[in-house]
Amino acid sequence: MEYLSLVHLKEGDTCKVARIQAGSSATRRLYEMGFNTGARLKVLKNDRGPMIVGLGGHKVALGRGLAAKMLVGRA
Amino acid sequence: MAKTIALVGNPNSGKTTVFNALTGANQHVGNWPGVTVERKEGQTHHNNQTYRVVDLPGTYSLGAFSEDEVVAREFILTGNPDVVINVVDATNIERNLYLTTQLLEMGTKVVIALNMVDEAEAREIHVDEKALAQALGVPVVRTVASRRKGLDQLMAAAAATIHAPMNGHVELSYGKAIDAKVARLRAFLAKGDFPYPQGWLAVKLLEGDEYVRQVVSESPALFELKTFRQFWDETVIHAGDLQLDIVDGRYKFVGEVTKHAVRRPEVEVETFTDKLDRVLTHRYWGMPIFAGIMLIVFQLTFAIGQDFLGEWMVVGMDYVGEGLDRLLVTLNAPGWLLDFASNGVVAGVGAVVEFVPLIVILYMLMGILEDSGYMARAAYVMDNTMRAVGLQGKTFISMIVGFGCNVPGVMATRTLENRKDRMIAILINPFMSCGAKIPIYLVFIAAFFPTHGGIVLFSAYALGILVAFLVAKVFSKTLFKGEVSHFIMELPPYRTPTLTNVLRNMWDNVSGFLARAGTTIFAVVSLLWVLAVLPTGAEPYGPASILGSIGQFIAPIFTPAGFGNWQAAVGLFSGIAAKEAVVATLGMVYAGVEEGAALVTAIQGAFTPLSAVSFMVMTLLYTPCAATLGTIRKETGSGKWALFSAVYAFAIGWLLAVAVFQIGSLMGFA
Ligand SMILES: Nc1nc2c(ncn2[C@@H]2O[C@H](COP(=O)(O)OP(=O)(O)O)[C@@H](O)[C@H]2O)c(=O)[nH]1
Ligand SMILES: [Mg+2]
Numbered sequence: 001m002e003y004l005s006l007v008h009l010k011e012g013d014t015c016k017v018a019r020i021q022a023g024s025s026a027t028r029r030l031y032e033m034g035f036n037t038g039a040r041l042k043v044l045k046n047d048r049g050p051m052i053v054g055l056g057g058h059k060v061a062l063g064r065g066l067a068a069k070m071l072v073g074r075a
Numbered sequence: 076m077a078k079t080i081a082l083v084g085n086p087n088s089g090k091t092t093v094f095n096a097l098t099g100a101n102q103h104v105g106n107w108p109g110v111t112v113e114r115k116e117g118q119t120h121h122n123n124q125t126y127r128v129v130d131l132p133g134t135y136s137l138g139a140f141s142e143d144e145v146v147a148r149e150f151i152l153t154g155n156p157d158v159v160i161n162v163v164d165a166t167n168i169e170r171n172l173y174l175t176t177q178l179l180e181m182g183t184k185v186v187i188a189l190n191m192v193d194e195a196e197a198r199e200i201h202v203d204e205k206a207l208a209q210a211l212g213v214p215v216v217r218t219v220a221s222r223r224k225g226l227d228q229l230m231a232a233a234a235a236t237i238h239a240p241m242n243g244h245v246e247l248s249y250g251k252a253i254d255a256k257v258a259r260l261r262a263f264l265a266k267g268d269f270p271y272p273q274g275w276l277a278v279k280l281l282e283g284d285e286y287v288r289q290v291v292s293e294s295p296a297l298f299e300l301k302t303f304r305q306f307w308d309e310t311v312i313h314a315g316d317l318q319l320d321i322v323d324g325r326y327k328f329v330g331e332v333t334k335h336a337v338r339r340p341e342v343e344v345e346t347f348t349d350k351l352d353r354v355l356t357h358r359y360w361g362m363p364i365f366a367g368i369m370l371i372v373f374q375l376t377f378a379i380g381q382d383f384l385g386e387w388m389v390v391g392m393d394y395v396g397e398g399l400d401r402l403l404v405t406l407n408a409p410g411w412l413l414d415f416a417s418n419g420v421v422a423g424v425g426a427v428v429e430f431v432p433l434i435v436i437l438y439m440l441m442g443i444l445e446d447s448g449y450m451a452r453a454a455y456v457m458d459n460t461m462r463a464v465g466l467q468g469k470t471f472i473s474m475i476v477g478f479g480c481n482v483p484g485v486m487a488t489r490t491l492e493n494r495k496d497r498m499i500a501i502l503i504n505p506f507m508s509c510g511a512k513i514p515i516y517l518v519f520i521a522a523f524f525p526t527h528g529g530i531v532l533f534s535a536y537a538l539g540i541l542v543a544f545l546v547a548k549v550f551s552k553t554l555f556k557g558e559v560s561h562f563i564m565e566l567p568p569y570r571t572p573t574l575t576n577v578l579r580n581m582w583d584n585v586s587g588f589l590a591r592a593g594t595t596i597f598a599v600v601s602l603l604w605v606l607a608v609l610p611t612g613a614e615p616y617g618p619a620s621i622l623g624s625i626g627q628f629i630a631p632i633f634t635p636a637g638f639g640n641w642q643a644a645v646g647l648f649s650g651i652a653a654k655e656a657v658v659a660t661l662g663m664v665y666a667g668v669e670e671g672a673a674l675v676t677a678i679q680g681a682f683t684p685l686s687a688v689s690f691m692v693m694t695l696l697y698t699p700c701a702a703t704l705g706t707i708r709k710e711t712g713s714g715k716w717a718l719f720s721a722v723y724a725f726a727i728g729w730l731l732a733v734a735v736f737q738i739g740s741l742m743g744f745a
Contacts, residue, residue, distance in 0.1 A: 024318075025140060025492065026561045031322040032136040033563065034170040039326075044349075047358045049459045050468065050562050057198065057343060058167045059352070061455050063467065063562030 003071040009043045015072035022069040040075055077127045078237050084162035085171050086133035087567040089190040092220040093162050094130040095575050121230040137177045139286055142489045157237045158184045165195035165202050172329045179245035182272040186232045187215040199340040206336035221573045246274045249324035263303045267294040280311050282318045348568040361456035372440045374529035380433030388429045396421040430514040442580040446572035464544045465551025467562045470500045477507030479584050481703040493560035499550045503543040505699035508536050511654035515694045519687045522678040535695055599649050599656045637686035637736035653700050685744045689736040697728030
């Protein structure tokens with residue numbers, strides 16, 4: 001299975017978190033907020049500015065820099 | 076002794092609402108010892124028993140990554156709460172239970188308030204609380220805190236849990252490799268004497284938790300064992316590598332718990348929030364809408380707080396003043412006391428108190444925005460702009476808090492994990508025009524721009540933001556270089572604001588304003604009054620008084636800015652004690668100059684429209700008040716930064732005020 005970076009997904013796409021390659025404290029924060037291995041995401045907004053993703057029915061805004069470091073697989 | 080109940084939960088789970096509903100008016104705000112994170116405490120009654128309720132900061136985890144987490148964890152570990160009420164948002168139960176899992180691992184007595192069940196139902200998310208209670212081994216009570224539903228049952232469960240024996244703590248499985256290490260560590264830890272469950276200590280050590288590492292390394296008995304030292308060096312020191320596996324392990328546990336207890340719809344119900352967000356976070360419209368909302372807030376503040384309620388306050392203050400005068404006359408009070416009362420206290424403190432209705436309205440409107448969930452969107456739409464000046468969107472929240480008062484504004488920077496972000500956010504916060512400065516603008520608006528109040532006020536706020544951005548840009552290129560930090564922020568669903576929350580939030584702020592009017596402002600005004608009537612022989616409130624001499628000494632600095640009169644200088648000087656004191660002082664010195672003339676009339680005589688603008692620019696930007704400087708010192712851990720803030724803000728305020736006046740004059744304004 002190949003992984004791609006979250007920023008390349010389009011609005012409406014769904015995916016699963018595979019790996020996060022950010023710094024250790026940002027990675028941990030993301031994990032604790034529910035972006036842990038296997039978490040299902042839905043891209044709600046991806047244009048300019050931070051992305052908005054749906055996670056467990058809630059919305060989280062993610063800076064693009066960070067989203068670029070999140071590797072996801074198709075769900 | 077009253078038993079202690081601690082409230083723990085994720086941000087936006089409804090903790091504040093539960094706290095307000097439980098404690099009602101019996102609450103107060105203080106600070107945690109040693110740190111300036113706000114601490115709310117209150118009392119509640121159940122079955123004729125009184126309980127102490129402590130609201131802990133909202134957190135996603137009980138690690139040690141931000142100050143808020145540390146505070147929450149410290150209190151659970153060392154504050155000895157008799158029970159923890161864990162407020163869980165039913166619509167987002169998996170992530171909320173991650174925190175619950177940590178509480179259970181710590182061996183804390185927990186009662187779960189399964190909150191927002193109304194919303195969960197609307198979104199067809201069904202939670203079987205009995206199954207949940209069974210799986211977790213703790214009581215679970217359904218609540219709708221905003222409508223006070225389920226709170227009696229919640230208190231009953233909490234009371235019962237306090238008296239029930241502890242039923243052991245939960246131990247999770249983290250997979251073979253980690254479990255083996257945990258078992259090994261536990262065997263060692265059993266030889267030490269720790270006040271915490273060994274399983275929890277072991278897991279925390281493997282997560283690389285600094286605090287627990289410290290606790291364990293202070294146990295000499297363990298380190299005498301060669302085998303332990305070896306294990307410590309080989310495993311514990313590098314344990315941070317395991318932390319993500321441990322987080323995954325907790326989520327796996329949560330997944331098993333919710334598998335049978337939670338049912339979600341196949342297709343998510345599209346919510347009102349989704350529809351509204353399409354507009355409010357729109358890539359082009361988001362920003363203008365935010366600006367529009369703020370403009371409406373200020374216009375409404377004026378329409379209701381000033382034009383409608385403000386008039387009554389003025390009439391009321393006159394009435395109080397005359398009454399006090401008459402009372403003192405009938406009591407045969409000496410002339411100086413009469414003067415002190417009417418020209419010192421009533422003119423000074425009264426000038427501040429007149430603005431209470433306006434501040435009440437402003438805080439209520441801001442509270443509505445806050446409680447509705449819109450503030451997170453404001454941070455979102457600002458992220459791009461913030462990034463351009465080297466900051467991130469979340470910083471904007473601390474700036475908005477600063478609109479109320481810079482003291483909590485500076486404290487709100489604690490949610491920023493990165494030091495560079497935090498230092499800049501602290502240093503620019505005083506440019507956010509706080510509530511105490513409003514009276515100053517209002518007096519000048521009344522004198523020169525009576526028909527454009529909302530616009531002038533809006534411009535003051537906008538200029539403050541603009542200057543903050545420019546300064547941030549400069550700081551991020553010079554004093555605090557480094558990478559822009561990441562932006563991670565939850566966007567909570569839009570909710571109808573709760574009246575209690577809005578009123579509560581307003582009162583916390585307004586009571587502070589009133590308390591300052593009665594203490595700091597009163598003291599400053601009294602002192603200035605003494606300086607204004609001495610030495611005997613000099614004309615009171617005149618240029619020959621001590622106050623007049625001080626003012627005349629400072630005034631020339633402000634001549635290039637167009638307000639080089641001694642009254643203005645004294646006003647600005649007193650504003651360093653507290654910003655409300657500026658108007659109080661002007662009220663006093665001008666009331667003395669022109670007997671019987673209202674402050675506004677006196678100001679029309681002493682300023683021109685242009686110098687009024689430059690004076691407002693100066694008051695917006697110059698040296699922060701003493702309380703803010705004190706907070707900056709505490710939060711940065713150094714008096715140097717406080718001094719820096721005092722000086723550079725003065726310089727910027729002065730430069731801009733001079734620029735406004737000089738350029739304005741050249742352009743032919745007066
Ligand atoms: N629908 C609904 N809204 C709630 C409930 N409890 C709290 N709220 C609202 O949720 C929002 C966030 O609540 P708050 O208490 O500030 O959350 P905190 O961040 O945990 O302190 C506010 O708008 C509350 O009015 C509830 O049970 N049902
Ligand atoms: Mg709250």
